[in-house]
Every structure is written in C-alpha cells, then in structure tokens.
Amino acid sequence: MVGSLAKLYETIESLSESYLLPNQNKKALLNPRVPISATEIPLLLSDYELHNRESYGCSNCHLFVADVPNLMCPRCNQKMTSALSYVPPSPANTGFPVDGGFIKGLMTFIVKDNLEFMPMSTKDVVPLLKKKEGILELRLMLDVQAAMKLLQLSLQSKTVLTKFYKDYSSQYVTSCQPL
Numbered sequence: 001m002v003g004s005l006a007k008l009y010e011t012i013e014s015l016s017e018s019y020l021l022p023n024q025n026k027k028a029l030l031n032p033r034v035p036i037s038a039t040e041i042p043l044l045l046s047d048y049e050l051h052n053r054e055s056y057g058c059s060n061c062h063l064f065v066a067d068v069p070n071l072m073c074p075r076c077n078q079k080m081t082s083a084l085s086y087v088p089p090s091p092a093n094t095g096f097p098v099d100g101g102f103i104k105g106l107m108t109f110i111v112k113d114n115l116e117f118m119p120m121s122t123k124d125v126v127p128l129l130k131k132k133e134g135i136l137e138l139r140l141m142l143d144v145q146a147a148m149k150l151l152q153l154s155l156q157s158k159t160v161l162t163k164f165y166k167d168y169s170s171q172y173v174t175s176c177q178p179l
C-alpha cells in the first residue's frame, strides 16, 4: 500500500485496549462502517447525523437493526418497524467523563514520520535519542481541514509529518522544538 495509512492501522491494531476510553474499542476505529451502537460510531458521521439518524429494529427478537423501515428480520421473518433512537455516550450512562475521541486523556505518544505511534516511555525514547533520529515536539492546532490534509498526505507519503510541516507549518504548527 502506498502511503502510511497501513502503518497507522497496524499500530492501532497492536495498541493495548488499556489506552482507549472505556466506552471505545479498536474495532470502531479500524472498521468505521460497522453498524451503529454506543461503542461503534461511524467516524465520518457528524453528531447531527447520528442524533437524527433513524434505525428500525425487530420488535420480536430485538436482535437486528436496519437503516430503512420494513426490512425482514433475518431471524423472525417479521418486518422491522420499531423506530429506534440513538443514545450518545454521556457521563450519566457511562459513569465517567466523556471527552470524545478514543484515547484516554493525558496520554503522551511518540508519532513517527510515517504515523506509526507508540506510548511515550523512557524505554522507547532512549533508543530513539541514541539513534539521533531527531525527535521534535510539535504543537499543532488541528481542525477538520488540517485533519483532512494529514489524511491526504497519509495516503500519498511515508514522510507525512515532514511534508505536513513543510507545507502547512504557518497554518497549523504553533511551536516546534527538539525534545
């Protein structure tokens, strides 16, 4: 695969679930088109679309859900007509603060140029410093446009962060210093 997206996927696949928020799982990140549920939110749907999305369940077995009404339940062969509403995760129904995103707050990661990333620990940093690979601390202000640029670069290049820095530092990089 051209670009860095495959590496990013590999890294997420090998990431321990303990870094994720309790209401998230890796499946939602790696397979963003899975059917809707509290832990499996399609990544590209806005909050508005999620909250206003209609689903239809089987009122007999309660096991199946569809995006359009009146499909046949695969188990009961009855029309799925029960209109279902989406419930977003909240402190009230999860029992902990819901920040959005996937990773627990206050975690620090080292991100390589090809977007491979690892939890920041002395064990990982020391070998990199010895190799003189040049670790920089970049502070970025990321919005949707910046994220789309990163995504685009990740499909084209294995030096995503270098290219991003070169092309967009004036827009999105607020500071850059050697670690």
Ligand SMILES: [Zn+2]
Pocket: 058, 059, 060, 061, 062, 063, 064, 073, 074, 075, 076, 077, 078
């Ligand atoms: Zn059914």
